[in-house]
Amino acid sequence: MLKSFSIPGKKIVVSLHVMAWVFLIIIPLYLSNAFGGDDQHQIIQFYIHFLSAGIIFYLGYLWLVPKYFLQEKKITYLIILIGLTLITYFLTVFINDYILFDPVKESKFWEAMNKVTGKDIHFRPPMKAFGFYNHILTSALISGFAIGLGVMDKLKQNEKRQKELEKEKLNSELAFLKNQISPHFFFNTLNNIYSLIGIDGPIAQESVLKLSKLMRYLLYESDQGETLISKEISFMNNYIDLMKLRLSPRVDLIIDFPTEFFDFSFPPLLFVPFIENAFKHGVNSRERSFINLQLKIGEDKIRFSTENSVGKGRVLENNQHTGIGLENVQKRLGLLFPGRYDLKIDQNEAIFRVELAIDRGRSQL
Secondary structure, three states, X not given: OOOOOOOOHHHHHHHHHHHHHHHHHHHHHHHHHHOOOOOHHHHHHHHHHHHHHHHHHHHHHHHHXXXXXXXXXXXXXXXXXXXHHHHHHHHHHHHHHHHOOXXXXXXXXXXXXXXXXXXXXXXXXXXXXXXXHHHHHHHHHHHHHHHHHHHHHHHHHHHHHHHHHHHHHHHHHHHHHHHHHHHHHHHHHHHHHHHHHOOOHHHHHHHHHHHHHHHHHHHXXXXXXXXXXXXXXXXXXXXXXXXXXXXXXXXXXXXXXXXXXXXXEEOOOOOHHHHHHHHHHHOXXXXXXXXXXXXXXXXXXXXXXXXXXXXXXXXXXXXXHOOHHHHHHHHHHHXXXXXXXXXXXXXXXXXXXXXXXXXXXXXXX
């Protein structure tokens, strides 16, 4: 099976190969005309040898290297390469000695040799041996070049495949996160709205509208791997407003999200696990508690932080606060912003704090 070039680099690679061939075809003709040479026979011989080298290169690069060398079948690769080298050598010898044989030139050659040696003998320098060794050395260099290009292409394919796997993993983790948000959150929210219907109809209607916006966002807006930061902030505000329906007056909630900024693409649902974690562990119905949420968008960094009360006797172990949702978001951060984020999670007897800083720039998706 022949190796196919990747797209969109295919056109560039093909163009480079065509340019190289045109260059190598024109150069001998140009040199011959420039220096007054008229030996067309020698030019044709050059083309024959060059065609032989081209056959070894392209069969090696497109077939032998990907099918045998890179598939750990190096002995088979070596055997075929040796056979190909010998076939091309004897083929060029046959063409030069029989098809392109010039008796006039051969006669002139022997006349010149007789004049030089002073003897009427048919002595020929060891050109055959030199041509054989030259062909072997040239074939080895060309094959090494083909192996180098094949290995580079393999590394590029592996890198591309790794990025695709990482993207699939991110999408599956995002789907998991969406499913994680949905069940309990929607169940509790619907119960709260049901209770509000008989108490405050307008607020209940507004809550239903916000819930529908959340569902639309989860189903459609976040499926592409990236969304606009403005839509993400709108989602978080709706999410927080619905979570507030079940808060008691004992909970102090402070939200500081930006309202004016230049919009840009951003991975969806990245901050939601931190918000969910703050509401889950920061609300205490029996005593005063608080939740502070802040998002700052700067020219070079995005900063998000949560701070919530823990409550007396509720100092949690690290693994209780860093549950599945936080583990999930940490994995996503590592894949989306490798080396470009700083996440700090601190806790004492009264406060649990999360600080996340992300360098601006496109994510890896």
